[in-house]
Amino acid sequence: MVYLILCFLLGFFNSSLLSLSLPLPPSHLFHIVSVHTTDSWDEGTDCCKWKGVVCDNKKGNVIGLDPSCSGLIGSLQSNSSLFSLQNLRWLNLARNDFGNSEIPFEFCKLRSLTYLNLSDTGLTGLVPPKIFLLLELVSLDLNLNPLLFSNHDLNMLVHNLTKLETMVLDYMDLSLVVPYSFLNLTISLKHLSLSYCYLQGNFPTQLFHLLYLQNMKLRYNPNLIETRFSKELSDSISHLRHLKTLNLDSCVFMGSIPSALGNLTKITFLDVSGNMFQGQIPDVFGNLNDLSFMDFSSNNFSGVFPPSAFNLTSLTFMDFSSSFLQGTLPNNISGLSYLRELDLSANLLSGKVPGWLFSLPSLEYLNLSFNKLTGPIDPIQEPNLGTIPSSFFELINLTSLDLSSNNLSGNIKSCMLVKLRNLWSLDLSFNNLLSLTRCSNDVNSTLPMIIDFHFSSCNMHLLDLSNNQIHGSITKWKAEGWEGLDILNLSINFLTTVLQIPGKHLSILDLYSNSLQGLLPTPPQELYYFLISNYELDGEILSKICNLSFLSVLDLSKNKLGGTIPDCLGTFSDQLSVVTLRTVNLNGNQLEGSIPQSLTSCQGLEVLDLGNNNINDTFPYWLGTLPHLQVLGPRSNRFHGDIQNFNGTFSFSSLRMIDLSRNEFTGHIPPELFENLKSMKDIPVDKGGPKYMGEDYYHDSVIMTLKGLDFKLERILTLFTVIDFSSNHFKGLAGNFPPSLGKMAALESLDLSSNKLQGRIPVQLTDLTFLGALNLSHNNLEGQIPLANHFDTFSNDSFGGNPGLCGFPLSKKCGNNQEPESPPSTVADESETRLVWKIAAMGYGSGLVLGLSMGYIVFTTGRPHWLVKMIKRNPKKRRRIHRNRSRKN
Structure with missing residues (x-):
């Protein structure tokens, strides 16, 4: 008998992890990934004492085998010694992996079998008709396998297996089966499960005549023809005295709920959700004392809620959502404990x-x-x-x-x-x-x-976990159960590591300002906003970032990320990202190499901030083709060479802020650049109050320099315009500034300091009446400073370090040793004051954000209208309920 049992196991598989030296044919190999039941199966011991083996006490024959959930991997072979166990009555091979092999027809040799469980084993193909010669079968479980039944084979099953009490075919493909084939099922049937079986046609409601039926599960067969609950059916249900489980979820049943449900006194699970039932739900639940789960949701009922449902004493789950029920809830109840x-x-x-x-x-x-x-x-x-x-x-x-x-x-x-x-x-x-x-x-x-x-x-509007005292790490264990999250905000805390990002369907991940260290975590594929700045993260930005199908904002600023920017950044897996990618902020890292020209594919890009890195490249003139680019910030890198190649193709027509400061640019500033900056020429009209760059959840920010000091604009006003070319090696243009600079009427901040500019300050600059900040210091400028319009409001700092300049506000006189003429004191700080107030409104004002302190928990505004916008961009995305519903049936 030991030989037979070992041959049964060893004959299963084609390949081997462990080959035993036994007197067996060469093809008998043993392949086990993780041993559970079979760890006690030892050749030198009595097989009847092995776990999962049952023997006949009189003759010692093996009558039962259960190596289920044992990690067995391989394929079922037709020559397996398993099929020699003629006395086998009970066989359970569930939850092993038989490698997409077919069911051998040799199962028909096991004529004594009463129980056969092959569920979740990876078996595939047509179920062999000979298996239905097992006339003694009482229980057959083939669920969770990609198996097929033909209509002829199912008729054979129904005709031959007259002793069958349990039949479980969930998740099998029964699309070739006419549902009426089930009509001849034996009256002894107690358990019938046909969930997710692709049934088509009109389901035979006569099945409800099976008087001994205890469990009927037909969940999710939406391709059935609309099946109406007739009066005959309603009457037959009253005879199902043994019924415990009835699951008709999403099966296109119609008509009224029969009052005969009140006679199912043993029922524990009742689910009729997702159908087309109509009319009043009968108030017949008073005697269903064992009912623990009831779901009537998503139907077309009318009338009031059945009051007796609130008096059920064993109920743990009740769902009547989306059912058009009316009336009021009862004032008093006696159940639902x-x-x-x-x-x-x-x-x-x-x-x-x-x-x-x-x-x-x-x-x-x-x-x-x-x-x-x-x-x-x-x-x-x-x-x-x-x-x-x-x-x-x-x-x-x-x-x-x-x-x-x-x-x-x-x-x-x-x-x-x-x-x-x-x-x-x-x-x-x-x-x-x-x-x-x-x-x-x-x-x-x-x-x-x-x-x-x-x-x-x-x-x-919204509660998140930002600005708390959360310490430690997000581990894989802690991340479990968060699969339904759309938005996760853990910003401004003390998290140290992220081993796994919780949630597979996140739209927004905000981990701004924690204490994270280590490598950049891999983000979920459906992210819109990936915000993970102000950390000590190192390593490189992996190309997996390009797998984000709907990325809109990528903010990895202020980390220690090295390497190069992935070349694929503009060639996402989903072309929708070409339109939706709006912001890329990689400021404050250790990135090298050049800017990938694939970014030209991101037609929706508005903000590109690459400042404070080690990028070594020439001026990215090709970014001028992006129609919506408003902020370009490659400051504090190693950009070099002349700025050139400006024409109608590379127009930068939407650019409002350009910061090339602290690089190694040389040569002349091309006049074509200023000709093309159309958004800085037209003075905008303020309609309806201030507007900021970004969306309701994420507002773009930028670092700028004013009077030699860096400060961060937490929000960028859409009307704000800045040019900063300071701390480079730019030269003058034909001994003078480009006249086109004077046409930029909307320009509010201009910094050309610390270059090698020559010549006189053009009078055209005095036409820039919106200019609130000007810095021309530390160049080789000469001549008298023009005083027209508000130009005389700028301080010494705007012009210092130019030995050849003279006139107010400098102390150096111009010609004939005349003292510089001072402007009226009442306007001395007008422009600077105006700029400071604008920056304050832009960067430090609370705007429409309403905060409420509750300990360390922060409430912020901004809920669902921005989420709705994102969902509209991705029609497949839906709001998920953050709970595990117990609809396992």
């Missing part, structure tokens, strides 16, 4: 929210959004709690609460929320009368689990 999840969203429920909802001891998830509920929440008894009942804050097991899109009112205080220690998702948005305030004596209120907090269209 074990209810963990309740979803009544997207209905027409009205009236007040009853207080008992917040006294359910086991409740973890509550969703009442998108109804017509009104506030305040009843009852209103507790002092100092406004209109929110104290029971709301005693739900210590609550993990998710959604009351959005109602008319609730009241005041929620930070110290009250702190009691909800397990809460990670709270959505109270679109309740115009709700407010959130800080308790007067509360300084350190934190929500340790919260990751999703929405107050849109209340008094607050």
